[in-house]
Amino acid sequence: MTKMPKKAYHYDVKILPERPKKFFRAAFEQFRVNQLGGAIAAFDGRASCYSVDKLKTDSKDSEVSVTDGQGRVLTYMVEIKETGDLEVDLNSLNNYMTTRIFDKPMRAMQCLEVVMAAPCHNKAVRAGRSFFKTSKPGERQELEGGYEALVGLYQAVVLGDRPFLNVDISHKSFPIAMPVIEYLERFGIKTKINAITSLETSRRSIESFLKGLDVIYTAPKSFATAPRIYKVNGLSRSPATTQTFEYEGKTTTVVEYFQSRNFKLLYPQLHCLHVGSLTKQIFLPIELCQIDGGQALTRKDGATQVANMIKFAATSTNARKAKITNLLEFFRHNNDPTISRFGIKITADFMVVGTRTLRAPEVEYQGKRTCRPRNGSWRMDNMMFLEPKPKAHKWAIVYHDPVQGRKMPYNQVSDFEKQVLAQSKSVNIKLEAKAEIRTFKDDCSLDKCFGDLKSKEYDLAFVIIPNSGASYDVIKQKAELQHGILTQCIKQFTVERKLNPQTIGNVLLKVNSKLNGINHRLKDEPRIKNAMFLGADVTHPSPDQREIPSVVGVAASHDPYGAAYNMQYRLQRPALEEIEDMESITMEHLRVYRQHRKTYPDHILYFRDGVSDGQFPKIKSEELRGINAACAKMGIKPKICCVIVVKRHHTRFFPSGEPSQYNKFNNVDPGTVVDRTIVHPNEMQFFMVSHQSIQGTAKPTRYNVIENTGNLDIDVLQQLTYNLCHMFPRCNRSVSYPAPAYLAHLVAARGRVYLTGSSRFLDLKTEYEKRKIVPEFMKTNPMYFV
Structure with missing residues (x-):
């Protein structure tokens, strides 16, 4: 970018009529050639254009003609005028290093985004920041249900120790063009x-x-x-x-x-x-x-499409790198006159960055028996959960007896009971020697069944979800919002066809946590004493469900190891990213922490998932203000460290070398950290791959530290973050981001389950009150949501 001019000019573009918009680009191109004398200008396809030359804005002739795909001639009127802030300081891309990450040179970056997209529009279909190459006959990758998968090039201007073009592969489903x-x-x-x-x-x-x-x-x-x-x-x-x-x-x-x-x-x-x-x-x-072909839709993919897409998209790092290279050759950015006029040239090679690999923590079970993870996972062979509860729990198995159709054979239910009992003993979960086995015919009889089990003080009900009939969502609503009884769901198909020790072992990991047991701890003592780990996430409705509210999920630890959590969820306006009710949520979490630990935390480590760079100031001004206000009301002033967990980015690591039997997708090792070159030079920021990817190229998680009143050292934070990735209770693996944030995601997902069956949400406070979890249940089983 050394030849880039110091400034560019930003113009407003107005095109009439306003529909159809899909031909705006062709209309502007006609106008650029005919009325602007072929001056080079990068158009965003809607209402802006950028040029390094001043453009004439007094053209008397603004009419242009465009021919659509069916041979119909469309007439547009194109008008351009100077914006109120005409000059864009491109030089700001050379001196941003001294500023904060959210004080990015946004105008210069927006200008470059439009410029870099110039060669892609004519050859591909745009969706978001990706450009999808349409399939040729015989190349189609079908996903069933009338959809095909297209491969696209994602590109974005990002700032490291200098500006970079971040490129990656995107996959998206498109309706197939056919009669x-x-x-x-x-x-x-x-x-x-x-x-x-x-x-x-x-x-x-x-x-x-x-x-x-x-x-x-x-x-x-x-x-x-x-x-x-x-x-x-x-x-x-x-x-x-x-x-x-x-x-x-x-x-x-x-x-x-x-x-x-x-x-x-x-x-x-x-x-x-x-x-x-x-x-x-x-x-x-x-x-x-x-x-019609090439329709980029915002609708949610069905389960079959998602499964087929994952199979298609999961490739090794070597294959992914080759796909990116092929698409870059297809688009040929360096041959584009717009990019050349802005003095930009893309280098042919990927950036080489230095990495460090953190040591995996030792995992400790009962009797101080330990094991160290290898390749991101570990086995519990002959080990028992660290802290099961001593009393034998009353438990039941509930399954469907339909009015019509096939009933599940009793001997399969009985076999399930025996296997659960045998394996629970081996990991030291104490269940009574016999389960109460019940059936239900419909939602009404399920209601009665839960009510009866609750009145007889059962601690846990395994519910076998029928292949058709009561859904997971209905079961959870009845159990948690109406009766306050702990449930562990398992699909009928799984019990009938896939019942094996590994499946039951995975289920028991959840059961022990739900019954207030602790599966494991990390042997390496936490370097931060008396800390509450707080995780938060907000899930939004898909673009075609805008009447459904967003769901806030917040999980907080209340034990010395970061293994036991409690939850709060809220409903708020659709698409609102910052959490409005953070003060009351934090107060509730502090109350529970004190109840268990007999003291308030000295440190709060807040892992916030799902926000983009531009929203960091809002998280700081709204959510951290709420946390501080809650602490002030409790009369405490803990040190607060806020780490933003960013997964929606397209940075990938491609190690040299070839796949092996332990690493068939040739990913970097779990614990790999990058905190130089591609991170903002003036920020506490790092990338980490904490997991072994089961399929495809591992996605690193990016961590941005936006508050650190305890002045925690970056090395301590990185190791602590990696350690917390080993504390997710559902599996004996290191996961891709820390347990508090992962659990917050589960909380928000559970909140969404409570909305199923409703389509109208008038007053969110009233709607939330209608869906409050039974208070006594939250108190007795705070980790019920796992």
């Missing part, structure tokens, strides 16, 4: 003439796929009109034979309308697509519609 008839056939709908399956039986699934998609409607030749693109609202209420609409003052059916224009529908029994404005009655026969 809608073909989609129905893939879905199992018989579309052969005279043997057509009604769409009514599969209506819900078909509509959920088609709704919101753009389809190309190609009218019959006799209509002599060009194809048009419409957005689908859903299926018509009736098939084309009976679906009516008003035409020239008369009511007619879709079939009759086409017959009157000399076209006979091949599939009159099929429903039509209701498209366009919701107020208008535009019904298109399915046989004349095709799904």
Whole structure:
């Protein structure tokens, strides 16, 4: 970037009409060539452009013409004018090193983002910061359900000890471009003439796929009109034979309308697509519609698509690096005139950075028996949980006895009981010698069952989730919000087909924690005495569920080892990132801490998950203020260290060497830390890979320390963070980020479970009050959410 000019100019771009926006870029390009005399300018596709040359803003002729994919000519009016703050200081990219991370030279970085995207738009489909290359015939990677996986290049300007272009691979599902008839056939709908399956039986699934998609409607030749693109609202209420609409003052059916224009529908029994404005009655026969290609949707992928995507995307570091290199060769940034005009050149090689590998802590079990993790995991062979509870727990197994259909064989339930009992003894969980085995027929009888077990003071109920019937969400709502009884769910499929010692061992890790036992501790004494580990996360609804509130989850430790936690959850406005109720949440956690430890903490280590760099000041001003206010009310002033846990980034580490039998994806070793070169030079910041990736390239977690009133040393913080990654109670592995933040994520997920079944949320305080966990239950089993 040595040849980059010291400044650029920022212009507002206005394009009318405002729709369709997908041709704005082509319209601006026409305007740039014709009216700006071919001056080099980087356009963001919406309302801004940047240039290192001053552009003329007094063009009298602002009309341009663009041809869409169907040959239709569209006319746009393009106007550019100087912004109020015309000059962008590109030189700020050379002197940001002396500033704080959230005082980034944002305008200069935004300008470069637009410039670096210039060569990608013409060759790919944009979604977020990634550019997806469309598939060629024969190359398609299908995900089922009408979707395919596309590979894209992610790129972002980031600041280390100098500016870098961060590049990586992205994967995203896109609807496959195909006739809608073909989609129905893939879905199992018989579309052969005279043997057509009604769409009514599969209506819900078909509509959920088609709704919101753009389809190309190609009218019959006799209509002599060009194809048009419409957005689908859903299926018509009736098939084309009976679906009516008003035409020239008369009511007619879709079939009759086409017959009157000399076209006979091949599939009159099929429903039509209701498209366009919701107020208008535009019904298109399915046989004349095709799904448009390259549609970047914001909808959530289904479970099958996610599973297929993971299989496709999980590659070794070597393969991932090769994919990135191939895409960079495809886009050829250095050949782009816009990038050249800004004096930028991308080097061909990846950055080489120095790493350190932290030593894994020793894990201690009962009787001071220890083991040291190897490759990010350890075995509990012949070891017992550190602190099980001494009393024998009353327990039950509850399973589904449907009114109709197959009941689960009793001998499988009995076998499950025996295996749980045998293995619980080997790890020293004390369960009574016999489980109470109950059945339930429906949600109502499940209610009665939980009520009865609660009144008889059962400590735990294993609930076998039926393959069809009561869902996990319903079970948890009834158990935790209504009755206050501890449950451990396991799928019927797992009990019937996958029951083995490893599965039961994993379940018992959770059971011991839920029953207030401690699975293990770390032998290396914590270097910070009397510390409360606090983790927080906020989960947001997907973009197509904006009426559902965001859920706050906060977990806090109340034991000397960072192994036992309690939780608080809240509901707040959708998409609000900072936690509004941090003061009352912290007060509750401090109260529980004092109850268990007979003192308040001297240190609070706050691991905050899920916020971007731009939100750091808000976390500091809102959440840390709430924590401090809670401490002040309790009359204490602990040292506070706030570490932001960032997983949504695209930095990856590619070690030299080849995959091995212990490391088949050729990832860096667990405990690898990078805190030089690619981190902000004026911040306490580091990257760490704390886990062994089971599939694909390991994603390092980035840690930003935004508050450190106890002046904890960076080496102490890094080791402590790595140690806490070994304290997640659900598995005998080091996980990818510290247990407090991971548990907070589980808390927020549980809060979302409590929302299932509701679609309207009027007053969030009232909604939260309706979904409060039984108070006595929270007190007796604070780790129930694991």
